[in-house]
Amino acid sequence: MNQKHSTTDLEATSNGIKKARGHVSQNEGLIFEKSVTGKRGIEFPPLDVPAVDAAKELGAEFARGSVEGFPEVSEIEVIRHFTRLSTWNYAIDLGMYPLGSCTMKYNPRVNEFVARLDGLATEHPSQPDAVSQGCLRIMHDLEKCLLEITGMDAASLEPVAGAQGELTGLLLIRAYLESKGSARKKVLIPDSAHGTNPASVVIAGYEVENIKSNGRGQIDIEHFRQFVTEDVAALMITNPSTLGVYEENIAEIAAILHERGALLYMDGANMNALAGITRPGDFGVDVMHLNLHKTFSTPHGGGGPGAGPVLIKKILEPFLPVPVVREQNGKFALDFNRPQSIGRVRAYGGNFGVLLRALAYTLAYGPGIRQATEDAVLNANYIRKHLEDFYDLPYNLPSMHEVVFSDARQKKHGVNTMDIAKRLIDYGFHPYTTAFPLIVAGALMIEPTESESKEECDLFIDAMRAIAAEAETNPELVKTAPHATRVGRLDEVAAARKPILRWKPRQHLDTTPHKIATTVVPTA
Ligand SMILES: *Cc1c(COP(=O)(O)O)cnc(C)c1O
Numbered sequence: 459m460n461q462k463h464s465t466t467d468l469e470a471t472s473n474g475i476k477k478a479r480g481h482v483s484q485n486e487g488l489i490f491e492k493s494v495t496g497k498r499g500i501e502f503p504p505l506d507v508p509a510v511d512a513a514k515e516l517g518a519e520f521a522r523g524s525v526e527g528f529p530e531v532s533e534i535e536v537i538r539h540f541t542r543l544s545t546w547n548y549a550i551d552l553g554m555y556p557l558g559s560c561t562m563k564y565n566p567r568v569n570e571f572v573a574r575l576d577g578l579a580t581e582h583p584s585q586p587d588a589v590s591q592g593c594l595r596i597m598h599d600l601e602k603c604l605l606e607i608t609g610m611d612a613a614s615l616e617p618v619a620g621a622q623g624e625l626t627g628l629l630l631i632r633a634y635l636e637s638k639g640s641a642r643k644k645v646l647i648p649d650s651a652h653g654t655n656p657a658s659v660v661i662a663g664y665e666v667e668n669i670k671s672n673g674r675g676q677i678d679i680e681h682f683r684q685f686v687t688e689d690v691a692a693l694m695i696t697n698p699s700t701l702g703v704y705e706e707n708i709a710e711i712a713a714i715l716h717e718r719g720a721l722l723y724m725d726g727a728n729m730n731a732l733a734g735i736t737r738p739g740d741f742g743v744d745v746m747h748l749n750l751h752k753t754f755s756t757p758h759g760g761g762g763p764g765a766g767p768v769l770i771k772k773i774l775e776p777f778l779p780v781p782v783v784r785e786q787n788g789k790f791a792l793d794f795n796r797p798q799s800i801g802r803v804r805a806y807g808g809n810f811g812v813l814l815r816a817l818a819y820t821l822a823y824g825p826g827i828r829q830a831t832e833d834a835v836l837n838a839n840y841i842r843k844h845l846e847d848f849y850d851l852p853y854n855l856p857s858m859h860e861v862v863f864s865d866a867r868q869k870k871h872g873v874n875t876m877d878i879a880k881r882l883i884d885y886g887f888h889p890y891t892t893a894f895p896l897i898v899a900g901a902l903m904i905e906p907t908e909s910e911s912k913e914e915c916d917l918f919i920d921a922m923r924a925i926a927a928e929a930e931t932n933p934e935l936v937k938t939a940p941h942a943t944r945v946g947r948l949d950e951v952a953a954a955r956k957p958i959l960r961w962k963p964r965q966h967l968d969t970t971p972h973k974i975a976t977t978v979v980p981t982a
Contacts, residue, residue: 484944486542493529499536546944548888550757554914558860558891558903559652559700561730561752562759563834568822569755569815578814583806587791594790597783597807600817601767604748607820607827608726609739610769615808616779620727621654622803623747623766624694626779628662629800630745630770631692631721633777637798642691642720648677649897650699652725664691671897675703675853679710686718692744696725698732698858700895700903702838712742721745726769729753730907731835731859734828738769745770755819756812765812779803833908834859837915841906844919848926852898860905864898873929873936875900880947881928881939885921 513521531539548555555562573579581593601613617623628645635641645659648669656666669685672678677695686693693715697705705711712722724738724746730753732738738746750756751764758764770778780799781792792807807813823830835858842851842861850866865875879889879902891903906915928936940946 483542483545486539489529489531489536489539490527492531492535492539495530497530497532497535499531499533548883550909553886553888554906554910554918555759555888556890556904556906556918557759557888558702558862558905559727559894560759560891561728561749561859561905561907562888563730563752563755563907564909565755565757565815566819566822569818572818573811573814579811581810583810591790593810594783594792596817597810597813598785598790600813600820601783603817603820604767604769607733607737608729608746608748608769609737610743610746611739611772612775612778613767613769614779614782614803615765615767615813616802616804617747617766617768618804618809618812619764620652620725620747620749620752620766621658623749623768624654624658624723624725625661626766626768626800626803627723627745627747627770628658628664628692628694629803630768630774630777631723632662632664633798633800634721634774635691635719637777638719643689645691645723646682646685646693648693648695648699650675650701650703650895651694651696652700652727653894653896655694655696655725659694669693671699671701674855675699675701676706677711679707679714682711683714686714686720688718690715690718690720692721692723694723694725696728697738698728701853701862701898702731702857702860702903702905703853703855704731704858709741716742727752728859731831733831734825735831739771743771745774750812750816754816756815763809763812765809765816767808781807783807830908834906837906837908837910838904840912840915841904841919844915845922848923849902859907860903862895862898863902863904865900865902868926868929868936869900871929871933873933875902877936877939878902878922878925878929881925881936882921883940884942885924887918887921 550562550564577592578596581590583590587594597615601615604613605611614626617626632641641663643665644667645662645664646667646669647655647659648671650671659666667685667690669677669682672681693711695705695708695711697708699705715722721744722742724743726732726738726746727749729748733753745768747766747768748754749764749766751758751762756762756764768778776796776798777800778796779802780796781794782796784791784793820827838857838859838861842857845861845863846854849863849868851861852864852866853862865873865878868874868878875892879892882889890905891901893901894903895901906918910918925936935941938947
């Protein structure tokens, strides 16, 4: 077991909290409260032009004498203030982010550099095509790369999230079927799908019909056949599913749908397990979306920008959102003249900065995308193998990009998946995804991605094994975690229902030790 993560060390850390309460970084207050009259963080050079009385020149209403409450602090105080605050956040730069279904991979710095280049970051989407040739080409090139990776025929880069891609794709299906005479009524969704899928289906005006997975997390083909009636517009499938399992009969499923005039939608947010290995376009998918902010490099989480391009087969092309990027004789243009289009789904052409990072990532990796996929799958299987003796594994199949355990064993000691996730914070890791997918009671959903080295995976495995041991020997310690953070377990219901969005001055400087730190943590 790794020394840094041994149980005793952690308990020592927990115990140390009492001493650490006065820790300057962890108790940083508001910058306004640091203000001391006369302190300053900058020194202006002497005026080398004649001084002007602004009130006289501009009129008193435009001349501001002072800024009320403006903090007067030194340069180092400003730097320390923000640096200290930054340490309260967890980040991929600090450690592993095993949040399942989210593909929280490391985003190479070079992509950030590219996204900030002059001539890209400074362009405006309202510029005429003639002076936007470079940007349009970037969009066009990205479409080509994504079509190559997915085996599809045409794309729209407009949707700015996976869920918006889903809605766009469903509206395309609706428009196509309407053009054939009937939009049909229902969309089938397996119970192992992502939660956004049924929501998108309802917003697109369809009814959801649920398909139960069998004991291997797969669609039962014979059972499925009965569901595909004349009322069914499409099957919307997450592949690999939220169980981290590949749908083995996907080609046959596509054939059954097509035979009955229905289409196959694939939620491609989990493409990190397929890219470079197999192509949805080749196994019968008619429409899909990608999450560029997962598979193709863009920092995400906390509601940051995303991109959920939709990729389609030829039959759906007339209905694509406007505008479509077109190339003619080496010139690029936005085509708005598309009478059958479903219309716009977003202003301009989507989140350009995200598209840019995705192209930089794709071109940098080239065929190496396959290696990234293989490493991501290898890491998930490595973690599965090393934790399967410690945690219950309800679907024991080879993992794709992620592995889903349950808390069944720890439950016997009163410890649930949320407790284990919170305890993981004490070991320096971001929690995995808890209690999802819904078809696994007490799920622990773990996605390491290709970014993690074997060494980092081992640290994670050590921590998870240590917590499994703690759940047996000291369940109270796990149930009251985290202990090594600035604040302990929050009342999540109150946080959601009665959020306090404004600091009351000094409230945060309360030096009363956290109740967990003083009452529950055993003194070893
Ligand atoms: C993340 C995710 C989505 C939703 O994507 P957003 O960009 O968050 O809207 C949909 N399906 C799956 C499988 C996902 O993992």
